[in-house]
Every structure is written in structure tokens, then in C-alpha cells.
Amino acid sequence: MRENTKQIIQRIGETDQLYLQGNTPKLALERAELRMQLVTLSIVRQEQLHFLQEAVVLLEQGRIEFEEMPLSLYMNLSMHLAKAYMLYFEITKEQRFALITQQILKPLIHDQYGDIYFFLAYASAAKSEMALTRHWLTKYSKTADFDLILVQEHPAFHPFREHDWFVHLVKSKAH
Template identity: 70%
Template sequence: MRLNSQQIIERLGETDQLYLQGNTPELALERADLRLQLVSLSQFYQEQVHFLQEAVVLLEQGRVEFEEMPLRLYINLSLHLAKAYMIFFELTKEPRYALITQQILKPMTHYEHGEIYFFLAYASVSKNEPALTRHWLKKYSTSSEFDLGLLQQHPAFEAYRSLEWFEKLLKSKMH
């Protein structure tokens, strides 16, 4: 369920109060996710950057502050962090944010999680690395998290849609 900005701000206040009672990785993830939602709702660049910076800090802290957490939660924190950096890239067009995404996720490829592959492909296309883009998209296409609609509609892959290998990849998933 997508919340409106008033509901997000109310929940933000609630989760910030919960943080004062003690932090958990789940709480860090929720607090960062709320900020990422505000980024998507905001029309103001400075506001977007502010919420992105807060989200990054919360996610980085959540990934390292706790000695033990379920693997799925660690992956979710990392994927949200990658998402935050790619939003930074979209706002600024600075390739360093795509590089940071690659640095966060590349060590995690042994988990064989499709969303990790997707964000690595997204970062690679953003850095104009066609061979790596193809590599990560091929891995993504064989994962259980593969989303054909996302790949067909994501604007980052527009330049690849007419390439033979990309068309074959899409066709292989349509049947």
C-alpha cells in the first residue's frame, strides 16, 4: 500500500520516536524506506537530496551496527541502499553513485539474488558498461526475482531494447 505524504510524515515521526527507545535493523529499514518514499513525492531537488542523505546514513548504519541479523534483512538493507544511490545518480547524473552501487552489491553476488543482479545491471548501464550490463541482465533473467515488465519499461535500458541479445533475452522470458 502506497501512503500519502501526510501518512508518511506521521509514520516517520513514530519511527523516529521508536528509534529513541532502541534501534533495530528492521526499524532502520523502515525509517530509510519512508525517506525514500518522500524523495519520490517531493518536487524540490534540495528536499530530495536531504531525504536521500538521511536514508543513506540510516541504511549504512543498519548494515554495520548490528552483529547479527537475518540474511534477507541484510540483503534488503543493501538493496535499499543501492536504490538510494541510483536515485542520487538519476538526480545528479554523477557516475560515482553508480560505482558506489556496484561496490555495495558486487560482493553480494554469491547470494544469487535477482534484485542484486538487476541493480548491478542498472549501475552498469548508467556507467556505459555494455558488457557488464549484458552479463548482469543475463543473470537477472535466470533468477526467480526476474520481472519482465520492469525490464521492458525501465528507462535506463531504452538504448538496449533494439539490440539483438536484449530482444532474445526478452523473448526467452515471454514464452
Template identity: 70%
Template sequence: MSDHIKSIIQRIGETDQLYLQGNLPELALERADLRLQLVMQSQLRQEQIYFLQEAVVLLEQGRIEFEEMPLRLYADLSLHLAKAYMIYFEITREARFATITQQILKPITHHDFGDIYFFLAYASAVKNEPSLTRHWLKKYSATQAFDLGLLREHSAFKEFHTAPWFSQMLQSKLH
């Protein structure tokens, strides 16, 4: 086991102890993020799914348990939840996880966070919804969060690389 994995596991133990003293939305986010890091380190599907399930529960609980929290923190919890479901999709190839991602993020699109648009475009692309993919990518390209390299490299958007609108969007960001 690598030192990096050991440090993640150690921090999970520490944050789980902190949870016993009282939960906070920031703590829920950290606890879930640590589990998502383990998912990315694991090579075993069963282990990945186990940690994903834990992360989803922590994030869902963090989103509903607290009456008030800063908008950015709620958006971060929602984005991590969307990321967890898209990792589920990557592992299982079940489109229902992309649908869940859309259901999580669509209600908060009016807050104009770029990462929300990216994940909605990603979910739309894997569900073979080209019009929605285009819509969300155009919104994403107009934000500070826009990452040209990510868009060029992400496998979900490869089929759009030859589309004129995609090329125009990338060209406009180069200038």
C-alpha cells in the same frame, strides 16, 4: 500537503520515537524507506537530496551496527542503499553514484537475489558498461525476481532494446 505525505511524515515521527527506545535493523530499513518515499513525492531537488542523505545514513548504520541479522534483511538494507544511490544518480547524473551502487552490491552477488542483479545491471548501463550490463541482466533473467515489464520500460535499458542478445533474453522469458 496530501494525506499520503502526511501519513509518511507521521510514521517517520513514530519510527524515530521507536529508535530512541532501541534500534533494530528492521527499524532502520523502515525509517530509511519512509524517507525514500518522501524523496519520490518531493518536487524540490534540495528536499530530495536532504531525505536521500538521511536514508543513506540510516541504511549504512543499519548494515554495520548489528553483528548478526538474517541474510535477507542485510540484502534488503543493501538493496535500499543501492536504490538510494541510484536515485542520487537520477537527480544529479553523477556516475560516481552508480559506482557506489556496484561497490555495495558486488560483495553479495553470490547470494543469488535477483534484485541485486537488476541494480548492478542498472548501474552498469548508466556507466556505459555494455558487457557488464549484459552479464547482470542475464543473471537477473534467470531469477524469480525477473520483471519483463520493468526491463522493457526502464530508461536505462532502452539502448539495448535493439541488441540481439536483449531480444533473445526477452523472447526466452515469453515462452
């Protein structure tokens, strides 16, 4: 077992003990992030799905359990939840996880959080929805969070690379 994996597992134990003393949205986020790190480190599909299930439960619980929390923390919990569902999609190739991502993020659309547009574009691309992919990528390109290299290299957008709108979007941001 790698040293990094051991540290993550140790921290999971510590945060689970903190949870027994009382949960907070920040703690829920950290506990979920740790499990998502294990998903990316694992090469065993069943382990990945198990850690993702745990992460989703923690994130959902963190989003609804508390009446008051800063908007930025709620958005962070929501973005991590979207990432978890897109990891589910990557592992299973089931489009329903892209749909769930869209359902989580659409009510939260706000220009301050450009990553929402990226994940909506990603989910739309996963569902082969070209018009929506274009729409969300265009919105994403107008935010401060826009990452040209990420858009160019992300495998979800490869089917669109030859389309005029994609080429134009990339060229307009490259200059």
C-alpha cells in the same frame, strides 16, 4: 500537503521516537524507507537530496551497527541502500552513484536475490557499460525474480533495445 505525505511524516516522527528507545536493523530499514518515499513524492531537488542523505545514513548504520541479524534483513538493507544510490543517480546523473551501487552489491551476489543482478545491470547501464549490462541482465533473466516488463520498460535499458543480445533475451523470456 497530500494525505499520504502527512501519514509518512507522522510515521517518521513515530519511528524517530522508537529510535530514541533503541535502534534495530528493522527500525533502521523502516526509517529509511519512509524517507525514500518522501524522495519520490517531492518535486524539490534539495528536499529529495536531503531525504536521500538521511536514508543512506540510516541504511549504512543499520548494516554495520549490529553484529547479528538475519541474512534476509541484511540483504534488504543492502538492496535499499543500492536503490537509494540509484535514486541519487537519477536526480544528479552523477555516475559515481552507480559505481557505489556496484560496490555495495557485487560482494552480495547470490542467485536467491535476483534483484541484485537487476540493480547491477541498472548501474552498469547508467555507466554505459554494455558488456556488464548484458552480463547482469542475463544472470537476472535466470532468476525467479526476473520481471520482463520491468526490463523492457526501464529507461536505463533503452539504449540496448536494438542490440541482438537484448532482443534475444527478451524473446527467450517472453515465451
